[in-house]
Amino acid sequence: MADIVLNVEVREHTGSGGARAARSAGLVPGVLYGGDKAPVAIAVKDREFHKALHTGKLLGHLVTLKYGKETQQVIAKDVQFHPVNDRPLHFDLYRVDAHQQIRIEVPVTFRNHEDSPGLKRGGALNVNLHEIEVMASADHIPEEIVIDLTGLDIGDSVRAADLTLPKGVELSARHRDATVASVATSSAMTAEAEGEGEEAEAAEGEIAE
Helix, strand or coil: CCCEEEEEEECCCCHHHHHHHHHHCCEEEEEEECCCCCCEEEEEEHHHHHHHHHCCCCECCEEEEEECCEEEEEEEEEEEECCCCCCEEEEEEEECCCCCEEEEEEEEEEECHHHCHHHHCCCEEEECCCEEEEEEEHHHCCCCEEEECCCCCCCCEEEHHHCCCCCCCEECHHHCCCEEEEEECCHHHHHHHHHHHHHHHHHHHHHHC
């Protein structure tokens, strides 16, 4: 079962005016989509929504939506924030069955930086994808996809197709052939190499003189 429960109310007024009215009343406006039902404009108390956000388990996780005595399972897929104060302005929820296969993006994290020969020599980790799109059942969405950097040298890369994913989780076609990250020469290493080259040229010039 989902760890987070959102108590919602249905909004009578939609559009930008209805959203502003909800925020003025201390609510975060949102929309419930999906399934064979029409979209429903909803709202959650601002304090309750912030509490759910701070758990780190709202986006991309199974959430229990509660309206009066009715409950249903949903996935929180998107939250829009104010560009200045980071206040949540709007959210999107999608109706799902707990065992339904869904397509969703999961964050990528990297471990064992100190065991990468390339990074130890001053190389840089270039991350192409901070999230990877996968197919998973709604009740078994992984918290993260961990990539082990052990043994990676300069010039090595990590492809999504080579990752070991949790049981029941598969890459979506979108990222199946993608490169997630690579270890490359850093600007500092390039500058150092150029400096050494200039010193060598200067030394040869002195010898020639």
